[in-house]
Amino acid sequence: MTNAFQSVEHETTLRRFHGHVAIVTGAASGIGRACALRFAQEGANIACLDVNDTGNATTAEACRRYGISAISLHCDVSSEHDVQYDIAQVMSRWGRIDVLIAAAGIYTGGLLSEVTIQQWRRVLEINLTGVFLCNQAVAPTMMQQRSGSIINISSMSGKTSWAGTHEYSASKSGVIGLTRAVAMELARYGVTVNAVCPGNTKTELVLNAARQNAPREGLTVEQWLARRAADCPMQRLAEPWEIAGLCAYLASEDARYITGQAIEIDGGMVMS
Numbered sequence: 127m128t129n130a131f132q133s134v135e136h137e138t139t140l141r142r143f144h145g146h147v148a149i150v151t152g153a154a155s156g157i158g159r160a161c162a163l164r165f166a167q168e169g170a171n172i173a174c175l176d177v178n179d180t181g182n183a184t185t186a187e188a189c190r191r192y193g194i195s196a197i198s199l200h201c202d203v204s205s206e207h208d209v210q211y212d213i214a215q216v217m218s219r220w221g222r223i224d225v226l227i228a229a230a231g232i233y234t235g236g237l238l239s240e241v242t243i244q245q246w247r248r249v250l251e252i253n254l255t256g257v258f259l260c261n262q263a264v265a266p267t268m269m270q271q272r273s274g275s276i277i278n279i280s281s282m283s284g285k286t287s288w289a290g291t292h293e294y295s296a297s298k299s300g301v302i303g304l305t306r307a308v309a310m311e312l313a314r315y316g317v318t319v320n321a322v323c324p325g326n327t328k329t330e331l332v333l334n335a336a337r338q339n340a341p342r343e344g345l346t347v348e349q350w351l352a353r354r355a356a357d358c359p360m361q362r363l364a365e366p367w368e369i370a371g372l373c374a375y376l377a378s379e380d381a382r383y384i385t386g387q388a389i390e391i392d393g394g395m396v397m398s
């Protein structure tokens with residue numbers, strides 16, 4: 127299984143976000159793409175932000191099939207300039223921001239002695255500083271609206287750690303701490319801020335992790351992925367649309383009293 131996972135799209139009959147505006151970082155692929163499609167299905171206009179312009183444009187095009195308006199904007203989330211510029215573009219087009227899904231992220235791994243300072247800084251810059259910059263950029267609009275929902279994609283690695291996940295785990299635990307601090311500040315404005323902590327999910331990122339880690343453990347990529355499924359109480363990896371479903375719930379009216387939480391969606395991994 128060295129090719130990309132087959133993309134599975136899930137249709138919903140829910141229509142909770144008609145006329146809302148959702149910004150999704152990391153929209154070109156995996157969980158971000160699934161979130162963009164889910165919010166589009168439910169009626170939101172979508173701003174797709176990613177460094178991968180081709181994949182980003184493909185997601186925006188797929189979102190438009192649901193009859194909403196979608197744009198793709200180039201964004202390196204670790205660049206304050208890119209983030210501020212893109213949020214200004216969204217505001218000039220739609221004049222409001224209802225949802226931020228901060229999903230852009232990368233995985234690198236290695237034993238403590240192998241992690242270079244460049245690798246450490248790059249993961250922290252994208253996975254943690256990138257989330258901070260996006261939260262900071264949308265907060266003033268949501269505070270002024272007195273409504274909105276920020277959903278930061280952390281990881282089960284933000285809740286627990288394995289050998290060889292130093293910089294990734296640190297970045298994802300950082301996202302949980304950041305989420306709580308932003309939630310505390312925005313609560314009085316009626317803005318909810320939560321972290322979602324997925325387990326292994328069928329995306330490019332987990333394939334990259336398999337390619338990096340399998341040789342170290344004397345396994346093929348397929349064997350490594352099968353072991354990760356076997357580790358999980360539910361005996362399988364997650365589908366990206368399952369993570370998107372939780373994000374949509376957290377942005378919905380049903381979840382308006384949930385804030386500052388870091389919710390595991392991992393088939394029972396952290397629990398076990």
Ligand SMILES: NC(=O)c1ccc[n+]([C@@H]2O[C@H](COP(=O)([O-])OP(=O)(O)OC[C@H]3O[C@@H](n4cnc5c(N)ncnc54)[C@H](O)[C@@H]3O)[C@@H](O)[C@H]2O)c1
Pocket residue numbers: 151152153154155156157158175176177178181201202203204228229230231232233252256279280281282323324325326327328329330331332
């Ligand atoms: N797949 C998993 O098993 C898993 C588990 C837990 C958490 N996560 C988290 O979910 C999020 C989404 O990951 P995924 O699994 O969908 O991976 P993915 O590789 O499929 O998607 C990540 C996206 O982020 C984009 N990206 C990378 N660097 C960027 C940057 N500097 N600026 C803007 N965009 C950038 C990529 O181009 C890509 O489109 C990540 O934060 C990841 O850490 C994934």
